[in-house]
Amino acid sequence: MTNLEDALSAVDLLALDTDDATATPPTQSPLDRKINEHFSGVVVRKDLVKAVKGNAVVPSYVLEYLLAQYAATDDEATITEGIESVRGILADHYVNRNEHELIKSLIRDKGSYRIIDKVTVALDEKADVHKAEFENLQIKGVVIDDDTVKRNQKLLVGGVWCICDIEYFHSDEKNFVPWILDSLKPIQVAGVDYDRYYEARTKFETDEWIDLLMQSIGLNPEQFSPRDKLIALTRLVPFVERNYNLVELGPKGTGKSHTFSEFSPNGILISGGEVTLAKLFVNNSNGRIGLVGYWDCVAFDEFASNKKTDQNLVNVMKNYLANKQFSRGTSIYGAEASMAFVGNTTHTVPHMLKNSDLFDELPPSYRDAAWLDRIHHYIPGWEVAPIRSEMFSSGYGFVVDYLAEILRSKRSEDFSDKYKEYFTLDSSISTRDQDGIRKTFSGLMKLIHPRGEATQAEVQALLEFAVEGRKRVKDQVLRIDATMRDTMVKFRYSDASGAWHAVVTREERQYPELYRKPWDRRTDDFEGEPAPVQSVSSAAAPSPASSAFATPAVVETPRLHEGVRDLGAGQKGISYENLLLPYLRDATMIEIVDPYIRLPHQGRNLADLLSMLALAKDAADEIDVRLTTSEEPKPDFKQQQLLMLKSIKDASDASGVLLSVNLDDTIHDRRITTNRGWRIDLGKGLDMWQKPADNPFDFSRGRQEFRVIGSSFAVHFSKIPAESN
Missing domain, CATH: 2.40.50 (OB fold (Dihydrolipoamide Acetyltransferase, E2P))
Known part of the structure; x- marks a missing residue:
């Protein structure tokens, strides 16, 4: 038996993308033409990195450095020749x-x-x-x-x-x-014409400039909303802002660490479990300063999974995050390195809000309110979609090390007061909270408006985003530290007319019944704002019993049929909801055995079942689903199957239905078992209907009740003996 992760790592998924990046050059967009007009020589087509990389395990900035020497142009003949030159250099000189x-x-x-x-x-x-x-x-x-x-x-x-x-x-x-x-x-850029950079910025509208920055970090701006783009660009703030402290926690595969490992020669990505006091700050034996003395940004990867921590390291780091200084022995040192902490979450947002807090995944030593209060911004990684091939850019962007040097030059500037011409933060916001807001705002301004000039609406958008990220930190600190519960902070700002604008986080709007604990007496965060949007589960509930703090109502469970149900060929009106859901309700662990989850419509059936479970459960609950299926024997189709299963898993996990997949070619049965005492034997498995019609508007595509049972079969419902349950 093989699990999905091992199967994915054992095949060459890149073989699915057989197009050579130089075979059919992408059509230049108006933005690409504008980029080449004003930044010729310092921009490169981003898909070329993939074209030259081959099996060279090097950061993107290394490859772009070489491309900048030979292919920093929009002339296709020169690009083709340049790619061959870079490929030759890598083949001859890169050490595999x-x-x-x-x-x-x-x-x-x-x-x-x-x-x-x-x-x-x-x-x-x-x-x-x-x-x-x-x-x-x-x-x-x-x-x-x-x-x-x-x-x-x-x-x-x-x-x-x-x-x-x-x-x-x-x-x-x-x-x-x-x-x-x-x-x-x-491998780094020799020199940068800063005046040219500033002058060329004036030729771009703000939206165009943001898209240029997105393409520069390798992302296709057409695949991202304005908020998504802000999240992506916030990952760059540690490179442009001194002593900036950032946290991003979210699901796997969303590109959290990519920016810190690939983007800049001025940053370093280290494993959270490998860091020591000597490596990070100073080695007492020889007095040599550590990483913080040489890098603009030190990023900690897989930070949430590091359960072994040195308390002395946490204490020294706590002082550094707050005061830009650290002491070792009898000496006190200062440094300017920003710190970014990125890690994976294994639970959904409502589950964390119901049972703990949004820092739930951090190592215990770091779930210290004083340490967390040093964080300037918390990026909601759960809002970031898993990276897909269409998210990568084939347009033009800055050569990475060119932009890295621009950002490094901006670290000495301070744009933190640029909002004061239009807005005033509420006086209840503490100095530390204001520092976090102002540093995030300053960094985003340097990235998007490098001369510090922006309209009131543009300033407002960045200020609100900065306030939200700091509020997310503060709200979770309030959950963790009981001594801070009486703090009455109003995260809001006023405009020139004196009108107040309250700021709330996305998750606060989506899960209002879970976001605030009973002791949280703050009542004015929604002042002047529309009523919070209820989650799907709470909106559908017939009573307030869905609240995390309400006493559950006693609901009588209907008696379920035990025995055989025959389904005939040509029958309609059958769906997972009316056939299976009554037996799956309230289960926290479900095992599915079906050898045929290979084709797209079979994957769609599985996704339908999982989405039904996600809708039926409370938003804050989680269900473990263990699927055992067989592997497609043909290599090309096998890759498609594995990618399909991974995509289903990503979507399912994000909804609180945690899917694990095992591949076993010896299975023949088709069944579902639950930890609530039921076993369902499915004669046809999940693939019980005829294949969907080609008509994209056919009702059967959206509703299973319109689908036709393909051939007669029986479904057997039986109780599992207590010792087996």
Whole structure:
């Protein structure tokens, strides 16, 4: 038996996309033509990265650096030639980890050879020299001169992708290292014309500029709403704002860590479980400052899954997040690195709101109200859709390291007061809350309005988004720390006319009955706002029993039929809702065995069943569904099947029906069992109807009751013995 995740990792899903990015060049949009007109030479077509990457495991900014040398143009002939040049460079000089012995032999044979690899440097105290280690080439102890290290100090912390010339010289001397570093050049832009950048910005409308930024980070703006775009751009704020603290928690596969791993040579992504005091802040044994001293942004990946934490690290980090300083030993240090914490959530928003809080997934040591209160903005990762192929851009955007240098130059500027010409924050908002709001607002202004000039409506949109992100932090801190429950903060602002505008979070509107605990006495957050929208489950409830704090009403459960129900060929009026749902209600664990969930209409049947379960349950509850099905034997169709199952799982998990999929080619039965004591044997499995008609408006596509049973079969309902349940 194989689970879905293992099956997905075992096949080449990229083989589904067989189109060469250069075979049929995308048609340039009016925006693309405008981008090339004003930014020629510093923009590149974003789909070219995929065209040249091959099996090179390198960040996008490395590939775009090379593309900028050969294909930063809109001339298709030059692009085609440039792609071939970059492919040749990668083929000849990029060190593939599993070919490191071949490259080492090549260096030996030639005497000298140029490579592209990630280089990390450490000081050898005994020999009093710096020595380099090459990640993919897997050689270390290579002496590097002090001047090169001083010019590129990031080599000492985290490593840098470089183009290097390596020489080989053999000696019989003991412990002699035969590798000699002749030259090293970090992969980064040589220079930036800032005046040109500012002047060209004036040629773009705000919406056009936002779309240019979206394309620059590799995303297709047509696939995103205005709010989605703001969320995506907020991930860039740590690169443009000093000492900015950001959290994003959400489902898997939404691209949370992509920006921090691929976007900028000025940021570093580390595993949350690998960080230490010495690595992050300062090494007491040698006094060497850690990551925060060299990188603009330090991002912690899989932060929520890191359950082992050093309390001393949490305490030092807490002081740094608040004061930009940290103490180690007798010394006090300062640094400007922003921090981003990204992690996965395994529960839905209503489930977290009902049972804990939106920081539920964080390690216990970090669920400290004082630590969390240092966070400036909480990105609602559950609003971000899982990444699909159509979300990637084929349009033109800035070469990544060019934009990274622009953003780095903006870190010394402060736009945090730019809203004051039009708006005033409520005086009840604390200094720390205002700092969070102002820093997010400042960062977004630098990104979207780099000269600090914006209309009142544009300023208002960014201010509201900044207030919402800080309010999300504060509301969850109030849930965690009982000593802060009497804090009466009004997250609102007034305009020049004196009218107040309250700010509420999306989840507060969607789940008002879950968002606020009984002790939360704040009543004015919706002042001047439309009534909160009820969730589907609460709107459909016949009584207030669906509230998280109401006493459930006693509902008599109807007696269910035990035995056989025959369904005949040609019969209509049968749906999962009237056939299966009565037996599935109130179950918290459901097992489905059906060998044929392979074709699109069979996947649609499964999705219909799961969506029915999602609608029938309370929004704050979760159901575990375990599907066992068989694998499609044909490779091409197998890939389609696995992608289909993953898409169904993503949609189902987001609705609180947590789907796990196992693939087993030995199964034959078709059945459903629940932890509420029922087993349903399905003669035809979930695929009981004739295939849908080609007419896209046929009623049977939307309602199962209009579908026709394909052939006669029996459904057997039986009680499971208590010991088996």
